[in-house]
Amino acid sequence: MLGKLFKHEFQRTSKVGGLLLIIAACVTILGAIYLVSPLFHGMLAPDDMRNPMIPIVGAILGFLGLLSYSGMLIGLSVGFMIYLGFRFYKSMYSDEGYLTHTLPVKSSDILIAKVVTGGVWMLIMTIAMTLMVAFLMLLGFAEVRGVSIGTIITSIKDTLEIFFGYIKEFTGMKLTSSGIMLLLMFFITPFANISILYGAITLGQYSWKNKGLMGIIAYLGIRMLMSIVSGILNLGMTVGRMSGEIDAGISLSLANDKYFTTLLVSVLFAVILFVWSIHVVRDRLNLE
Amino acid sequence: MYDFLELSNVTKSYGYNINAVDQLSISLPKGKIIGLLGPNGSGKTTLIKMINGILRPTSGEILLSGEKIGPETKARISYLPDRTYLTPGDNINAVLDYFEDFYEDFSRETAMKMLEDLRIDPRAKMKTLSKGNKEKVQLILVMSRRAELYVLDEPIAGVDPAARDYILRTILNNYHQDASILISTHLISDIEQILDEVLFMRQGKLILYSSAAAIREQQGKSVDAYFREVFAC
Incomplete structure (x- = not known):
């Protein structure tokens, strides 16, 4: 019965969870398109531009964009948690609870299914959003430096190794x-x-x-x-x-x-x- | 040997002085259609909720074939509450899948036949159905199970008279002789014809448990008329 509870719990939460992930992915793709677009590259080349304000405006816009993007991801994550709480209340303690609590299953199984499903969804959200932010940041660095993402990753890895080396050297x-x-x-x-x-x-x-x-x-x-x-x-x-x-x-x-x-x-x-x-x-x- | 449904000194209190159900003890047999009758606030719905595990008694014990209310008894009780408990965004097919997954005694074929009879599209979403059709869908789900006990709380309250006849026929046609049905309703005259036994409740107490035939014979009047006399304001 626990397996059936998991199945239905995932089915019922997948619409909203999936939709939020798609929204986040779409915004990330738009961000990526912007980063590889001539618009962004134009801002990176102030010497060629007639107006010296463009890089400054570009930097401000980029900062605001990153801020909005991060805010949106946090908002989606918090919004999804509020949705899960609302759904839990409805399915457990409102009229829908009349069905939930007359199922031939143990109370503990109902709660296990709900907590694990909610937790898995929040984990998926966290992983997906971390990857999206990391991808955009790497792409941004790569475009600014004019190198590939692989080069940036190698560079970050080398920097971290040096950093960890210093930590170990000084603190043991x-x-x-x-x-x-x-x-x-x-x-x-x-x-x-x-x-x-x-x-x-x-x-x-x-x-x-x-x-x-x-x-x-x-x-x-x-x-x-x-x-x-x-x-x-x-x-x-x-x-x-x-x-x-x-x-x-x-x-x-x-x-x-x-x-x-x-x-x-x-x-x-x-x-x-x-x-x-x-x-x-x-x-x-x-x-x- | 246990009675089928046994309630011993069941009390449900709200606050210090309010007993929605008060020291109620009764044993109900198998194979009967029992009317649970009483005015508003007499404790009918509270009693039904306790039988289904939606409410916990403050004291006393409820046993179904000797077992306390829990997952095992819930597998054998088919419950129609007095409200819509289905998710508005679900379509009827999804609800049928849900019942099929959780209730081994659920017959999808029976449910589909009844939906067809009532011309309800199984692809329709619950939120698009009228109040009456929502109630019909819930009754179809409940009566498509081969349960040992059907507990129906106001099954005909929100539907038109023509649909009432269909619902009563559905109840009669779909329950088997080893099962019992406990029906709570205010519309006594509509269901009197199918009742074997009746329980009268007032202020949380059981004031009468008798066969419908005995009431007609001893009181010389219908159950509905006798109810009006007992609970006259």
Whole structure:
């Protein structure tokens, strides 16, 4: 039954998720067309232009374009998360919940299907948008320098190797732990975020009235609480580091600590809210 | 040996003093069409929701063939709520796929036949259907299952008299003799002909459980007339 729940959950979210990805891809393609167009190249060649203001205007437009592009991607991502939250509320706690909760499946299976599907979609969005931004930036650099994207990638790789070499030389530390931590955050955070969002909406069910609104308030409250807990943990770890021997690698250690506490708090809250949601749906469900 | 549907001291409270269902105990048999009757606010819908696991009782226990309400009982109960629970953007074919996937006892063939009888296009989206047709589609989905218990909350409330006849025929033709049907309605005169037994509820309490024939015989009047007498304002 869990497989069927996954199938239908993906089907129902794919229209909006797919549409948002297509919009992002279309805007990225338009950006790429602009970067390889004579318009962009004209701005790169001020000597040939009669008006010296053109490169400045071009730089401003380029900056604004990049800002709008990033804003649009963030907006799409946040918009999709709001859509997932709205869909979760509708399918679980509004009239549609009458069908969801009379299916011959376990409450935990319903929630697993929803959290995993939502998490996978958010991960797909994050990966796709990261790739799109990276592609546009690489293309932009390549066009400015008049070289291929491959050359730019090789150049970035060489620069990073030199950078990591310096870090290792001066601090004696490798960046492997930071890399692993960032990678873990990249893959775990979408699932944790969805679990926290759905958990907050489920907490709203404790209210007698305005359950949807209470879910939103619960979400904001949980996020605030998470920030406070992360802040306290970070402070504790920073004080701990500072009271010990301070060496050149301390800033890296502090950054690693921050990644760790952020991830730990996210996972902790996500797990607690997920278990709590199962309890609410299984033992305390009260649809209006 | 268990009764088919057994409710023991079931109470559902809202707040401190409001009991929508109050200490209700009853055992219902197999193979009967049972009318769940009562005025507005008598607790009918609350009781139905608890039988289907949409609401949790504050206290007491509900058992279907000895099993507590859960995934196993939901596989055997076919429930028609008093509202539209289908996603407006879905077309009917997608809904049929959904039911076919989750309910082993669902017959797509039966559903398609009924849709054809009512001239409803299975490619139509739910949001394009009239209120009456939405209700008909939901009833078709519910009655296309070979369930052990059908729980129908106001199945004929939103449809025209001609469609009511079709719906009642559908209910009679599609349920099998081992199954039971629990119907909640205000339109007693329309369904009286098909009822075997009736439950009268008032303020969350069960005030009468009798066969429809016994009411007619003992009271010398129809169930509808007797209902009007008992619940006269």
